Amino acid sequence: GENVEQHPSTLSVQEGDSAVIKCTYSDSASNYFPWYKQELGKRPQLIIDIRSNVGEKKDQRIAVTLNKTAKHFSLHITETQPEDSAVYFCAAGSNYQLIWGAGTKLIIKP
């Protein structure tokens, strides 16, 4: 079946440094790529998304890039802060459903 692979599973960065999380997808019909953040004990929340007609999207310290030819997309967080500590999920969507990555636990070291 279709799947989304997400790497790394855990990422530890120094406060102020950048963090990059990468995902690859298998369904070439995918055209919607959201990223969700799930803080400990809370529900997932959308932080940024991109559609297949766009190669990059930025929102303050967060950016997502998409390479449809290679079927991969990435989340970039610059100037990381303690409140960025969470689990981040990517997903790839086509038709009515999203296929989710397994998640990346981001740890921000003080």
Next chain:
Amino acid sequence: SQTIHQWPATLVQPVGSPLSLECTVEGTSNPNLYWYRQAAGRGLQLLFYSVGIGQISSEVPQNLSASRPQDRQFILSSKKLLLSDSGFYLCAWGERPLGEQFFGPGTRLTVL
């Protein structure tokens, strides 16, 4: 504004017992509704989605079923729980099939 409710928050059930988890959405009409299961330290597995009353699509063969008796009500059921049904169940809604999904607080199910 829109809100999504799930109950119960936690549930401990014996193997072989039935299950009914309820999800309701307020403040919107004809939402797309989703049931997910999240295993510890893992991603989200889509179990069911619904684009309208009585319309249910299943993504994974399993011991569970879903129903949508009303526009803003989504129910996850089982006739006989298995140990492998333990997990964190999340309901979500969205305005369109591929757009932002808003998650409920979740139900932590433990099957003993």
